[in-house]
Amino acid sequence: MDPNRFQQSRRAAQRLRTLVPGGAHTYAKGPDQYPQDCAPIIARGAGSHVWDIDGNEYVEYGSGLRSVILGHAHPRVTEAVSKQIRCGTNFVRPSLLELDAADAFLDAVPTMEMVKFAKNGSDVTTAAVKLARAYTGRDMVAVCTGQPFFSTDDWFIGTTPMDAGIPEAVQKLTVGFPYGDLAAIERLFVEYPGQIAALVLEPESGALEPPPGYLCQVIECAHAHGALVIADEMITGFRWALQGAHALVGAVPDLCTFGKGIGNGFSVAALAGRREVMEIGGLDSQHDRVFLLSTTHGAESGGLAALLATIEVHRAEGVSDQLATIGRSLRQELERVIDDAGLSEYLKILGRDCNLVFATLDAQQQPSQGFRTLFMRQLILHGVVGPSFVVSTAISARDVEHTAAALAAAAPVYAAALERGDPAADLGGAPVKPVFRRRA
Incomplete structure (x- = not known):
């Protein structure tokens, strides 16, 4: 990996940690939830993609902890909010x-x-x-x-x-x-x-x-x-x-x-x-x-304007049906790649189609934070970021193809770690940790 690829993100993350307890305003976004050497700090988002402050681009899943259901900067929502806040907040x-x-x-x-x-x-x-x-x-x-x-x-x-x-x-x-x-x-x-x-x-x-x-x-x-x-x-x-x-x-x-x-x-x-x-x-x-x-x-008027616009888009575009359809397509593609790689006993796509998560299992088929770290790291290195595969309606067919390709690139690394019985060499630092734990 290019050591400069995440240089600015690492620097900003360290600065955040000294100013904000936990390094983030939501524990689930904290630095202990992502691989240490490639935890991007986000600069902007549009639709299903985000860009970090180093200029790397990603397909993003679980955006905003599942809150960005229509994709980033959805035009009808941002227009409604912009119009409303000009009238006072x-x-x-x-x-x-x-x-x-x-x-x-x-x-x-x-x-x-x-x-x-x-x-x-x-x-x-x-x-x-x-x-x-x-x-x-x-x-x-x-x-x-x-x-x-x-x-x-x-x-x-x-x-x-x-x-x-x-x-x-x-x-x-x-x-x-x-x-x-x-x-x-x-x-x-x-x-x-x-x-x-x-x-x-x-x-x-x-x-x-x-x-x-x-x-x-x-x-x-x-x-x-x-x-x-x-x-x-x-x-x-x-x-x-x-x-x-x-x-x-x-x-x-x-x-x-x-x-x-x-x-x-x-x-x-x-x-x-x-x-x-x-x-x-x-x-x-x-x-x-x-x-x-x-x-x-x-x-506050911006949030209520966003609510009204989101309801309007939901009714007009059948958002729940879209999410289910996109998620179903994503599941099928990812499971095909997993099966082809012989990893179906160790890497699983779970949940409702509109709310997909992944389970990372070790050689004994037990949940593993180490293998979760390895998997997330490989996805990030291949242009996919997220703690899950939860979709927004902005996820495109091309995004699904890109994600399947990223998983295909991650598969041999995962398989090699299973063969060794230890993912440590591919973690880029300490493994990710559960949010709820008594000690650091």
Whole structure:
């Protein structure tokens, strides 16, 4: 590898690390998540491609942690945002845009009756937990343990190895259940009778297919025990379907939280739910009031304009169908290359077509951070960057071909490391690490 190829990126990454704890504003984008000698610092993006500050060009996957659903700088979204911010971005009273955005969102997600906007997913999911606690008069929350992330706030982070700074008393208020196991949820309600305010889960879990009727059964079980269900649609909302993944299976959760793709990378998130529950955060309920998402920038006009434009593009272009079609084509090409290389037992493409991830296994067919590092490094060296193969609608047939070629170039390096039983020679430094770990 040319030692100067990532020179400016390495220099900028080191400077970031001295100024920003963790070297990034999101742990999943941190330097410990990418190969040490080729972790590009991005200068710009257009459609499905990004360029780093050294001038290297890449096909990008998982863009914006799955938020850039239409591709970078989508013209209808950027035009809508540009037009709106010229009229002002924040006011002392609500703007008409807030009404338009609420109307459009609830029309797109017709299972929900009220909505409140914010700037990030953690805030709206924590607000949903607070509503559930206030509505039920209970303190405990149960989260799906097979799903990696719900919030930066203590009620969730206290369940992870990164629980430093979180009081033990807070940690004890959250318990877990495995995805797809209804009996495990029943056992929780028996173990903690009358104590659980809500179950929090994604409607669909990564590479796991939900059992038939699962989400509807979860809601029925929760209601039978006096608890609510919060569906986290951060990943699935607008990607599986405009109306959310819960609607595809005929389920109506009490509360839903949306973010990521709903603004094509602009900062906007949504808490939506049943009127009876949402109103306790408003002015028209006889219930004790909940201080709910009172944020200065929650209705900032750029994010709401992006939301409206993204909904319009979604309806006009059938975005969810496009994502599924592109992902299906990508999966087929990548699996063909993997099979041809004899690596099908060690390198796997998993997940729904619109949300593809990869699994990197060692010679014993066990998940390996070392082989993940090797694989990501080879892809980057051949012009493909991303922690996954999650597509945007901007991914073209040529991009799919390029990605398949990059994988074909990576395959012999992967195979040689398997033969040696050790990928260390091809990592470019230390292996990538899990985000949630107790020590550096």
